[in-house]
Amino acid sequence: MNVILLGPPGAGKGTQARILVEGRAMVQLSTGDMLREARSSGTDMGRKVADVMDKGHLVTDGIVIGLIREKLISGTAPGGYIFDGFPRTLAQADALGTLMDEVGQSLDRVIEMQVDDAALVARITGRSTCAGCGEVYHDVTRPVPADGKCSNCGGTTFTRRTDDNADSLKTRLLAYYKQTSPLIGYYYAKGLLRGVDGLGEIADVAKEIGAILD
């Protein structure tokens, strides 16, 4: 099964992708994570995209398509791929279709994670991530354990994304509605789209997604 998790920033795509990786041996391909890694390792490309990302705009199609291409061509995923944060434009969606053909794979499902905008602001502004393993926490709904250690890996360093602020979120939401939401119709027309209520408890959303994939 190869699936796309589609939804606005803060919908829970990363959290659900991690659950699928653990439970189904799937491989998560998050262009946001790849770009953040390029930034922190100081590559030319990382430096080029830093400002665009901090402001909440989309980086160019060529860059993210290149990143995904590299992973698909060099990697294997017996349990399937989860595309998290990619594609985000119609050009990326077309390119993904072509790439999947090239590597002899197909896209099986596109899961739209539905949430309302007011909830996104609250989710995004309280978010932090374990620097060791990427586990996601939230100041109110899922605080870091009282002993200050990540429940997944025991790490003690937690970071906040530089683009998780109200200004950047506005731009990111606008980018979602203008550039990414047309993909809902695109994949509906291809018969691949399924919707889940992304506002539920993490475990309930995971169950809904699991039922779609089974």
Ligand code: AMP
């Ligand atoms: P994310 O972690 O998916 O929220 O992505 C963080 C930021 O990385 C986005 O706000 C964009 O600046 C950039 N980015 C990630 N994925 C893409 C993509 N598929 N297309 C364009 N920009 C992306």
